[in-house]
Amino acid sequence: xxxxxxxxVCLSGTLDDKLTAAAAAGFDGVEVFEPDLVAAAxxxxxxxxxxxxxxxxxDLYQPFRDFEAVPPGLLRANLRRAEAKFAVMERLGADLMxxxxxxxxxxxxxxxxxxxxxxxxxxxxxGHGVRLAYEALAWGRHVATYDRAWxxxxxxxxxNLGLCLDSFHILSRGSDPAAIRVIPPEKLFFLxxxxxxxxxxxxxxxxxxxxxxxxxxxxxxPGFLRTVLGTGYTGPLxxxxxxxxxxxxxxxxxxxxxxxxxxxxxxAAGHTALPAPxxxxxxxxxxxGAGPGADAEVTGALEALGFTRGGEHRSKPVSLxxxxxxxxxxxxxxxxxxxxxxxxIAVESTDPPASARRAERLLAPVLPRxxxxxxxxxxxxxxxxxxxxxFCRTDAAEGWRADFAPTGEVPDPGAGLTAVDHxxxxxxxxxxxxxxxxxxxxxxxxxxxxxxxxxxxxxxxSLSMTDAERRVRIALSVAAVRRGGWAPxxxxxxxxxxxxxxxxTAAARLRGAGLLLEIPGNYYDDLDARLDLPPDRLALMRERxxxxxxxxxxxxxHCYTPVLGSRVFFEAVQRIGGYTGYxxxxxxxxxxxxxxxxLARSRAARPHWSPPTPTQR
Ligand SMILES: O=C(O)c1ccc(O)c(O)c1
Ligand SMILES: [Mg+2]
Numbered sequence: 001x002x003x004x005x006x007x008x009v010c011l012s013g014t015l016d017d018k019l020t021a022a023a024a025a026g027f028d029g030v031e032v033f034e035p036d037l038v039a040a041a042x043x044x045x046x047x048x049x050x051x052x053x054x055x056x057x058x059d060l061y062q063p064f065r066d067f068e069a070v071p072p073g074l075l076r077a078n079l080r081r082a083e084a085k086f087a088v089m090e091r092l093g094a095d096l097m098x099x100x101x102x103x104x105x106x107x108x109x110x111x112x113x114x115x116x117x118x119x120x121x122x123x124x125x126x127g128h129g130v131r132l133a134y135e136a137l138a139w140g141r142h143v144a145t146y147d148r149a150w151x152x153x154x155x156x157x158x159x160n161l162g163l164c165l166d167s168f169h170i171l172s173r174g175s176d177p178a179a180i181r182v183i184p185p186e187k188l189f190f191l192x193x194x195x196x197x198x199x200x201x202x203x204x205x206x207x208x209x210x211x212x213x214x215x216x217x218x219x220x221x222p223g224f225l226r227t228v229l230g231t232g233y234t235g236p237l238x239x240x241x242x243x244x245x246x247x248x249x250x251x252x253x254x255x256x257x258x259x260x261x262x263x264x265x266x267x268a269a270g271h272t273a274l275p276a277p278x279x280x281x282x283x284x285x286x287x288x289g290a291g292p293g294a295d296a297e298v299t300g301a302l303e304a305l306g307f308t309r310g311g312e313h314r315s316k317p318v319s320l321x322x323x324x325x326x327x328x329x330x331x332x333x334x335x336x337x338x339x340x341x342x343x344x345i346a347v348e349s350t351d352p353p354a355s356a357r358r359a360e361r362l363l364a365p366v367l368p369r370x371x372x373x374x375x376x377x378x379x380x381x382x383x384x385x386x387x388x389x390x391f392c393r394t395d396a397a398e399g400w401r402a403d404f405a406p407t408g409e410v411p412d413p414g415a416g417l418t419a420v421d422h423x424x425x426x427x428x429x430x431x432x433x434x435x436x437x438x439x440x441x442x443x444x445x446x447x448x449x450x451x452x453x454x455x456x457x458x459x460x461x462s463l464s465m466t467d468a469e470r471r472v473r474i475a476l477s478v479a480a481v482r483r484g485g486w487a488p489x490x491x492x493x494x495x496x497x498x499x500x501x502x503x504x505t506a507a508a509r510l511r512g513a514g515l516l517l518e519i520p521g522n523y524y525d526d527l528d529a530r531l532d533l534p535p536d537r538l539a540l541m542r543e544r545x546x547x548x549x550x551x552x553x554x555x556x557x558h559c560y561t562p563v564l565g566s567r568v569f570f571e572a573v574q575r576i577g578g579y580t581g582y583x584x585x586x587x588x589x590x591x592x593x594x595x596x597x598x599l600a601r602s603r604a605a606r607p608h609w610s611p612p613t614p615t616q617r
Contacts, residue, residue, distance in 0.1 A: 005238035007031035023054035025255035044091035062098035101140030115155035122158035133164035133189035162189030185232035213261035222268035277444025281348035283420035285327035289343035291335035294565025304513035306415020311404025340565030346390035355391035422473035432478035506572035554579035
C-alpha cells in the first residue's frame with residue numbers, strides 16, 4: 001500500500017498547527033510548503049524532530065520555482081539559490097525537492113537548454129543527497145504539459161531527476177493521461193492529487209483558489225490514479241489542494257476530510273483496504289430534536305400527514321411516529337425552547353456492524369451511546385453539522401423498535417405516505433464540501449446532478465446523493481457565499497421528505513390542519529407559460545399549492561409544511577414515472593413562501609408589526 005500525504009499548503013495555521021493536524025488525522029507524511037517553513041519559529045532541525053515525533057515523513061520540499069532555460073546571469077543566481085535550499089533540506093532531512101516549470105518572462109523556449117540546466121541542478125542536488133521532481137505547471141511559460149516535462153527529464157538523463165505528476169495540471173488542461181503509461185515508475189518521483197469543479201476560468205486562478213479534495217470536484221481522479229498506479233508507481237499519494245475555504249478552516253477538521261477523501265479515492269480506483277459498504281435498504285427513521293413549544297408543532301404536522309404515534313421510548317422522552325415505512329422519532333430531551341433540528345438519520349443496513357466499521361475506517365467519529373440493558377445498541381457516528389447517523393435493521397428481533405413500548409393507537413389509513421424519500425440538510429458554507437464527502441464515502445452513495453438556483457436570499461448550490469437502488473437519498477444545499485447581516489431566510493433549514501402516491505391528498509390534509517405552505521398564483525401562471533400543462537391538472541395544483549417539476553424520466557408533484565420550530569419542515573413528494581430530481585427549480589418559490597408565512601405568523605402574534613429581530617430569523 002502507498003503512504004498517504006498532504007501538502008502543508010492545504011491547511012490553515014502555522015506550520016506546527018498543520019503538522020499536528022496532519023498527524024492527528026492519520027497521514028503518513030507531508031509536503032513542506034516553503035513559505036510555511038520560512039514563517040516558522042522553529043529551525044529546520046526542530047521541524048525535522050517535530051515531524052519525527054509526530055510520525056510524519058517529510059516526503060517533499062516545495063516549490064523551487066523559475067529555474068530552467070534562463071540566460072547565464074539568471075542561471076548563476078538560480079544555482080546559488082538552489083544551493084541554499086539544498087542546505088535547508090539537509091537540515092530538514094528532506095531528500096526530494098519539487099521543481100516547477102518556469103513562469104519567468106526571460107525563460108526561453110528551448111527544451112535542450114531546459115534539459116541541460118536541469119541536469120546541472122540534479123548534479124548539484126546529488127551532492128546533497130537530494131533528488132528533484134520536475135512538475136509542469138498548467139500555466140508554465142513554455143513547459144505546461146506533463147509529456148513535455150517528461151521529454152525534458154528524459155533528455156536531461158540524470159538519476160537524481162524525475163517527474164512530479166499533479167492531477168490538477170494534467171486534468172485542468174484536458175490532457176490525456178494515457179501517455180503516463182510509458183513513463184518508467186522509477187522516473188515518477190512524486191504524485192500530487194487534487195480535484196476541482198469544472199470552471200471556465202483562468203487556469204492559475206482556478207488552481208490557486210478552487211482546488212478540492214478528491215471526490216469533491218468533477219475530475220476523473222479514480223481513472224487518473226489507476227493510470228498512474230498502472231505504471232508501477234510506488235511512492236506516496238499526496239494531496240496538494242489550494243482552496244480558500246480549507247485554508248481558513250480548522251486544520252484538524254480539514255485534515256480529516258482530506259484523509260477521508262484519499263481513502264475514498266483509493267477505493268474508487270480499486271486500490272483499497274476499506275470494507276465495502278453494505279447494501280442500504282432505505283431510511284429506517286429520522287429523529288427530530290424538538291424543544292418545548294416546537295414539539296407540538298412537529299407532532300401536529302405529523303398527525304396532519306397521517307402519522308400515528310405508535311410507540312413511546314421506554315426510558316427517554318422520545319415518541320415514535322409511523323406510517324408505512326416512514327418513521328419519525330420526536331425527541332423532546334435535548335433541544336432548546338422552540339428549536340428543531342434533524343438530530344439523527346438512521347439507515348437500514350444489511351449489516352449494521354460492518355457499516356459502522358467502515359464509517360470508523362473513514363474517520364467518522366464514533367458516538368458513545370447511552371443505552372440501558374435490554375435496549376438496542378445502535379452503531380452511531382457523528383456526521384458534520386450536528387447530525388448523528390445510525391446503522392440499523394428494523395426487522396431484526398433485537399432491533400431498535402423493541403425500545404419503544406407500543407401505544408396501541410390505531411393507524412390512520414388516510415394519507416398514503418409510504419417511506420422517507422429523502423432528507424435535505426442545508427450546510428454552513430464552509431461545511432458543504434466536507435459534508436458531501438462524508439455522506440458519499442461513509443454510506444457508499446454516488447452523487448447525482450449538482451444544481452444551482454437563484455434563490456431569494458442568494459444563490460444556492462445543491463448536491464444530492466443516493467445508492468444504486470435509490471433507497472437512501474441525502475440532499476445537501478448551501479448558500480454560495482457566506483451570509484452578511486441581512487439574513488431573513490431560515491438559518492440552515494432542514495427537511496424530511498416523505499414519499500406518497502398522492503400528493504394532492506397530503507396537501508388537502510395539511511391545509512385542513514392549517515399546515516400547508518401556500519404557493520402564489522404567479523408560480524402557476526409561469527408553469528402554464530413554460531410547460532403547457534392540461535388545464536384541469538394545473539387547476540388542481542393551483543388549488544392545492546402543489547409544486548411541479550419534470551425531467552427526462554418523469555414528473556414530480558410536491559408540497560410543504562411551514563417551518564416547524566426553528567428550522568425543520570416536512571415535504572410530501574410524489575414521483576411519477578421515475579422522476580429522479582428534487583424539484584430544485586421550485587426551491588426559490590418555496591423559500592419566499594416560507595418567509596411570507598413566518599412574517600404573517602409574527603404579525604399575527606403581535607398587534608403592531610415591527611421588522612424581525614435577529615432572534616426571529
Ligand atoms: O500554484 C503554484 O505555484 C504551485 C506550486 C507548486 C505546485 O506543486 C503546484 O501544483 C502549484
Ligand atoms: Mg503541484
